[in-house]
Amino acid sequence: MKKEDNPFLNGDVVIDPYPKTKRLKMCEKLEENMRDTAYSKPSTGEMHLYNYMVQSLVDRGLADSRAVKIVRALETNNMSSLAFAVCACDEWNFPHLLKIEPRIFHMLLQYRDDPVLIQRLEEVMK
Numbered sequence: 001m002k003k004e005d006n007p008f009l010n011g012d013v014v015i016d017p018y019p020k021t022k023r024l025k026m027c028e029k030l031e032e033n034m035r036d037t038a039y040s041k042p043s044t045g046e047m048h049l050y051n052y053m054v055q056s057l058v059d060r061g062l063a064d065s066r067a068v069k070i071v072r073a074l075e076t077n078n079m080s081s082l083a084f085a086v087c088a089c090d091e092w093n094f095p096h097l098l099k100i101e102p103r104i105f106h107m108l109l110q111y112r113d114d115p116v117l118i119q120r121l122e123e124v125m126k
Contacts, residue, residue: 034059050075060100066093070104079111087116095124 034055050071057067066089073082086104089097098105098121108117 057097057101061096062100063089063093066097070097074104079108083108083112083114083117087114087120094120098124 053071053074054064054067057070058064062070066085069085069088070082073079073085082104086094086097086108105117105121108114
């Protein structure tokens with residue numbers, strides 16, 4: 001059979017193992033666990049990782065105002081700014097951040113002795 005006569009080879013029949021409808025349904029299901037904020041829009045280039053990190057914290061329940069400050073500090077490797085951003089979290093966001101990102105606290109405590117951070121952690125970790 002010639003290529004022109006074969007519907008699979010000539011382009012008349014295209015088999016997509018993941019049809020758009022299936023992929024769109026999967027995206028919709030995933031979006032159920034994603035919070036819609038000003039940072040939810042897709043990004044490209046240099047802002048992509050930054051927005052991803054902010055979106056990830058927000059999707060896991062952190063306030064977007066806190067997520068932005070924390071990610072900026074992480075991005076610039078500024079531990080003083082990170083400690084300030086973490087300690088500026090309110091009484092709900094602070095323990096929630098500890099729950100979803102304990103590594104941030106561990107990193108801060110290994111970096112320096114921060115009495116404010118230690119006091120806040122002691123209150124939460126009772």
